[in-house]
Every structure is written in structure tokens, then in C-alpha cells.
Amino acid sequence: MLTSPTKEQVREQFISLQTKICEELERADGQGTFISDEWQRPGGGGGVSRVLTQGNIIEKGGVNFSAVWGRTPDSTLKMLGLPTAQDDPTDFFATGVSIVIHPHSPRVPIIHMNVRYFEISDKNNDVRTWWFGGGIDLTPHYVDEGDARYFHERLKDVCDKHHYSYYPEFKRWADDYFFLKHRNETRGVGGIFFDYLKGEGGFTKESRFTFVLDVGNTFAPLYTHFMKKNHALPYGDREKQWQYLRRGRYVEFNLVWDRGTKFGLETDGRTESILMSLPPQARWEYNHQPAPDSEEAKTLAMLRKGIEWV
Amino acid sequence: MLTSPTKEQVREQFISLQTKICEELERADGQGTFISDEWQRPGGGGGVSRVLTQGNIIEKGGVNFSAVWGRTPDSTLKMLGLPTAQDDPTDFFATGVSIVIHPHSPRVPIIHMNVRYFEISDKNNDVRTWWFGGGIDLTPHYVDEGDARYFHERLKDVCDKHHYSYYPEFKRWADDYFFLKHRNETRGVGGIFFDYLKGEGGFTKESRFTFVLDVGNTFAPLYTHFMKKNHALPYGDREKQWQYLRRGRYVEFNLVWDRGTKFGLETDGRTESILMSLPPQARWEYNHQPAPDSEEAKTLAMLRKGIEWV
Numbered sequence: 001m002l003t004s005p006t007k008e009q010v011r012e013q014f015i016s017l018q019t020k021i022c023e024e025l026e027r028a029d030g031q032g033t034f035i036s037d038e039w040q041r042p043g044g045g046g047g048v049s050r051v052l053t054q055g056n057i058i059e060k061g062g063v064n065f066s067a068v069w070g071r072t073p074d075s076t077l078k079m080l081g082l083p084t085a086q087d088d089p090t091d092f093f094a095t096g097v098s099i100v101i102h103p104h105s106p107r108v109p110i111i112h113m114n115v116r117y118f119e120i121s122d123k124n125n126d127v128r129t130w131w132f133g134g135g136i137d138l139t140p141h142y143v144d145e146g147d148a149r150y151f152h153e154r155l156k157d158v159c160d161k162h163h164y165s166y167y168p169e170f171k172r173w174a175d176d177y178f179f180l181k182h183r184n185e186t187r188g189v190g191g192i193f194f195d196y197l198k199g200e201g202g203f204t205k206e207s208r209f210t211f212v213l214d215v216g217n218t219f220a221p222l223y224t225h226f227m228k229k230n231h232a233l234p235y236g237d238r239e240k241q242w243q244y245l246r247r248g249r250y251v252e253f254n255l256v257w258d259r260g261t262k263f264g265l266e267t268d269g270r271t272e273s274i275l276m277s278l279p280p281q282a283r284w285e286y287n288h289q290p291a292p293d294s295e296e297a298k299t300l301a302m303l304r305k306g307i308e309w310v
Numbered sequence: 311m312l313t314s315p316t317k318e319q320v321r322e323q324f325i326s327l328q329t330k331i332c333e334e335l336e337r338a339d340g341q342g343t344f345i346s347d348e349w350q351r352p353g354g355g356g357g358v359s360r361v362l363t364q365g366n367i368i369e370k371g372g373v374n375f376s377a378v379w380g381r382t383p384d385s386t387l388k389m390l391g392l393p394t395a396q397d398d399p400t401d402f403f404a405t406g407v408s409i410v411i412h413p414h415s416p417r418v419p420i421i422h423m424n425v426r427y428f429e430i431s432d433k434n435n436d437v438r439t440w441w442f443g444g445g446i447d448l449t450p451h452y453v454d455e456g457d458a459r460y461f462h463e464r465l466k467d468v469c470d471k472h473h474y475s476y477y478p479e480f481k482r483w484a485d486d487y488f489f490l491k492h493r494n495e496t497r498g499v500g501g502i503f504f505d506y507l508k509g510e511g512g513f514t515k516e517s518r519f520t521f522v523l524d525v526g527n528t529f530a531p532l533y534t535h536f537m538k539k540n541h542a543l544p545y546g547d548r549e550k551q552w553q554y555l556r557r558g559r560y561v562e563f564n565l566v567w568d569r570g571t572k573f574g575l576e577t578d579g580r581t582e583s584i585l586m587s588l589p590p591q592a593r594w595e596y597n598h599q600p601a602p603d604s605e606e607a608k609t610l611a612m613l614r615k616g617i618e619w620v
Contacts, residue, residue: 037597051596062596182575182584244591251592252585255565256575265492265566274492275562278594281554282561285590286361286372287347287582 005209010117011067011095013209015048017115017216018065018097022050025063025101028224031056034063039270044070049273053280057231059104062276067095072120073267082120082129090128094118097216098260100277101223106243107233108226109140109147109188110250112277113219114260115212130205132212133195136219137174139188139250141243142295143302145309147226148189152309155192158218162211163203167310170194175305180253185303187253242296244283251282315519320427321377321405323519325358327425327526328375328407332360334530335373335411338537341366344373349580354380359583363590367541369414372586377405382430383577392430392439400438404428407526408570410587411533416553417543418536419450419457419498420560422587423529424570425522440515442522443505446529447484449498449560451553452605453612455619457536458499462619465502468528472521473513477620480504485615490563495613497563552606554593561592 005013022034032055040046047066052058072092074084082090096116103110119130138151152171159166170192178187192215197208254261254277264274290296315323332344342365350356357376362368382402384394392400406426413420429440448461462481469476480502488497502525507518564571564587574584600606 049596053596060594060596182578182581248588251561252565255562256572262566268492271492272597275594276596278558280595281591281593283591284370284585284588286359286363286370286586 004205007093007095007117007119010209013213014067014095014097014115014117014216015065017213018048018050018063021097021099021216021220022052022063024220024224025052025058025061028227029055029057032058032061034061037272039273041066041068041070041270044068047270047273049270049276051276057103057105057108057227059102060280061101062099062273064098064273064276065096066098066273067093069093077120080120080129088122090120090122092118092120096134098277099219102247102279103227103231105231105233106141106235106239106246107230109138109230110247110279111139111219111223111226112137113216115216117209117212130198131195132197132208134212134215135170135174135191135193136215136222137178137188137191137193139246140299141246142239143189143299144230145302147230148302149309150225151189151191151222154218154222156310158214159192159211161214162207166194166211167192178253179305180249180257182256183249183252185249185300186305187250187303189302189307189309190305241283242290244281245285245288247279247282248284251278254278314515317403317405317427317429320519323523324377324405324407324425324427324526325375327523328358328360328373331407331409331526331530332362332373334534335362335368335371338534339365339367342368342371344371347582349583351376351378351380351580354378357580357583359580359586361586367413367415367418367537369412370590371411372409372583374408374583374586375406376408376583377403379403387430390430390439398432400430400432402428402430406444408587409529412557412589413537413541415541415543416451416545416549416556417540419448419540420557420589421529421533421536422447422449423526425526427519427522440508441505442507442518444522444525445480445484445501445503446525446532447488447498447501447503449556450609451556452549453499453609454540455612457540458612459619460535461499461501461532464528464532466620468524469502469521471524472517476504476521477502488563489615490559490567492566493559493562495559495610496615497560497613499612499617499619500615551593552600554591555595555598557589557592558594561588564588 026033032052034050034052037049045068050063052061072090077084099113101111113136115134117132120128122128156167174190174193177193199205261274336343342362344360344362347359355378360373362371382400387394409423411421423446425444427442430438432438466477484500484503487503509515
């Protein structure tokens, strides 16, 4: 238990989290190893991108850490509803871990996790505002209801340890966020999504941070469970083709709707780290409609908001 | 030569253009045929999407026609800098033909063409403002300098028939528009792009329309030239893999930067017609760098603004 974590402490915990998750994913994969790419941000800070390709179970997986800082852009201040006075400059600091895993098998789901911390400080280095954000969500190529239930139960467990309001609120937030409006489809079976978790409503910085670290530590056991359970299930060309189409939807969500991706690409973020989330391959077919009552049609029918899995 | 074309006349000419282009593409392909999908827009109008897949030369090609109308949304009026008075309602009418062709062979370029007409009329049905837009641009998987030069020469020919300022202006516009800022790459070797061609500066509605139709009629002979010339050139797995990576870039441009795609997806356009431009498959590889002096590296070096091909 940490008392009032500083940005350095948050950063160090996130670095440890990245290392630990990569180790656990490598162990579960049994073959692939993460390469490591360090990069600097011209305006301040940088990151370490870790990528595993052509593993035994993982086809392409990225585990990104970054910590970036600098003078807060006016556009960010405006977005946050904060004053943009030029005679009162502020600095920002942002750190996080982001993960997307694309498995070989269409029977193993795609997963995404993110934990992040953001703060703005004034010229005396006093923190003016801070918050945590993050979440975990699951995108099965084929929805297995038992798996979806198990996934949501584990997320509810970690949420309930911290506050009874967390799971229902953050589950709904994920349904709303991971939504392809132009397809009227959710990206997958959702999960939890949260942002702007501040020291208010009885929550302290320590309690928010402990929750966020708990979410981070939930990722590896949860995903390696699906890796072990599902990777040997049989599939053929039909399932691979469907997987490529679903990966196409993943591309559509990330490039059209994901705020983080859009913001990163429009503000000169490190492109290769941002687009690490894209699948190794994807496919598009004009007006593809799965056969009625097929396994694919059943999956589509479950890609909607508001399903209570727990 | 038409005198002061009405929106009905523009629409009819665009329908004829779609038909003619589909016929010429089928003839050049020698195997594939276009299927035809008619759709209605709930707010008014609709379109016909024509798609050819698994031809002899064309892997996936879409030739869209649409003509849509209705009450002008305030957001559109604002974008155009027009008043949004509720007591003075206006109607819009928009019609166009849009084409994207993805060939099987990485030696045949991807091509895109668009011609469009937009008008806003008041409650007395008087046209308050109108303009034409459009263009043709080429995205080779491997840049062949002779092909790029030929392409730009043909575009300059059709532009020069109408006004000496057209080619240099619209060529630069294409360089600026078909640009992936997050990659610092142009989408391909450019071409021409134009918008807001109104009846001003000595140009009449007839002269603008004649130019736009000329651009439309240039498409089929130009692209079938490349189909015939390049489809039998040899290639192997290396060139296919590079083609998939370049198609990935095509997806990135269309979903992240293309105004028409973004506008369509955000305003409940017909998704399948909008995303017909996406390739049959695409690939992403973390931090892919072609070998120095390879054919792939030479192509990358030519994907930049400001190359004068003519």
C-alpha cells in the first residue's frame, strides 16, 4: 500500500507491470519472446514498446509503456475545461501501459488493456489536477457465453474489492465506448472502462491507484486463462476467414472511433507504438452476411450493448 | 455541350458514367462482372453500388453512384459558412460517382476516382449555391516512374483542355490531400483533386460540368491502360506481402484522414458503400522497414509531395 503516490512512483509501478505482464505472456505462450524498442519523445519523455510476433499462441502482441511530459497544449486544457492563460503556463505528465494481443486461433479472443495516469502541474511544480483511467475489454472472434461470463466475473471481483459502484458503472462505460456506431455493433463483449478517477467522493489518490494496479494485475492471469483453455480447440479455414473479417472491424474501431488512437495520430505521437494495436492481417468483404443460425450469426447477435454477463 | 445543367441532368450524366465505366472495366478484366446493389436513404434519395470481385485482373472493385437530398443539416451550413437561420430552411442535393479498384497483381496500381456535385436551394426551389468536386489519383504498390509520368500526362491533357491553371493547382491539391501525416507519406503518386468549383472567375456552370465529365471519361481508358500493360508482369510472395502492407496504408488513409469517409461514417451514411474502398485484405507489421536500396525502399522514397511528374 502506497501513501500519496507521486508521478515517479506511478511510472515505476507501471514499468514493473509491463515487465511482469510480458514475462507471464511469454510463459503462457511457451515460444515467443518480446523484443523491446525504446523511443524518445522530442517534447519530453518517451517509452518502451514491447512486441511479440509469431509465438505459439500469440500471433502479434504489443505491450507498450510510455511516460511523456511537457508544456500543456492549449487544446488539452480546453478539452479539460481549464483556463488557457499564457501568463500561467502548466506542465502535463502522462504515463500508462497499453496492451493489445492478437492470437493465431480464432477460438482465442483478442484482448485490450490500458492503465494510465495524467497530471497537470503549475510553475511551482504543485499538482493542479490528476486522474487515473484504464480498463480491460475482450473481443472474441466467436462469442463463447461461458468465457464472456467468466471474464466479466473476474472484472467484477476486482472492482467489488474497491467499490460496489465500480463494476456496473465501468461496465456500462465500456459498452458505450467500444461501439462501432457505423456498424451498430459493439467491438466485442465489453469489459470495464474508466476515466477521470480523481480524489473526490471519498476516494483518495492511494485508493484510486491501488484499484488501477489491481486492474493491471488482473490482466495476465485472466488472458493466460483463455490462452491455455482455448488455443488447442479445433478450427479450419472458415473460422480463419471469419477471424480476418472480425479483425477488419477491430481496425475500423481503432482508426475511426478510438479517441486515444485519433489523438495520438493527430498530435505526432509515435505512430508505430500507437498502431501496434492493429492486427497482423485483416479482410473486408462487401456486404458480408453470415448464414442464418450460423455460429457467426450468433456471435453478431451478441455484439450489442447492455448484456448483463454476471 | 449542355447549357446550364440542372441537378437532374447532372445526376443522369453521372448514372451514364457509372454504367459506361463498369462496362469498360468488365471488358478489360475479361472475367469479372459487376453485381448491382440499390439502396435508399431514409432522409431522401439513395444510390446504386456496383461491385466486382475475383475478376481476372481486379480483385475487388467498387463503382458507386449516389444522389441524396433533404433538409440541409446545420452542421453542413456551418461548415460552408452559411447562415443557419431556422426560419429560412434550405435543402441540399448531392450526387456523385466514386470508384476504388484493388487489383490482384502488386504490379497493377490501386486507383481512385470521384466526381461530385452539390447544391443548396431555398424554399422557393431557387439554387442558392452549387459546386463541383472530384479527382483521380493513383496508388501503385511499386512506383514505376514511367507509369506515374504517363498518368500525370493524361491528367494534364484533360485539365489543359479546360484551363491552364487546372493541372498545377489540382495536382498540388492532390499532393496535400492524399497525405498520411502520421507516416509522413503520400498515399501514392497523387493525381488531381479539386473541390468548390463554382461559377466564378469567368467559369460557367456548363464549363465546370464539361470539365468534370471529361475527368470522369478519362478514368476508364487510363486505368484499363495499366490493367492491360501490367497485369501479366511477374511477381512472387515478396511482392504480395508488400502489397498487403501498402493496402494497410490505404486503410489508414481512408479511415483516419479521408474527409468523405469520416463524414459518411459519422452521419449515418450507407456503411457498406462507404467502406467499399477498403482492400480485400491488408497487413500490418510492427516497424516494418524495407531493406536499403530495395525496390520497396525506392517506392517509399517516391511517396512524397511536390514531385513534378510532367
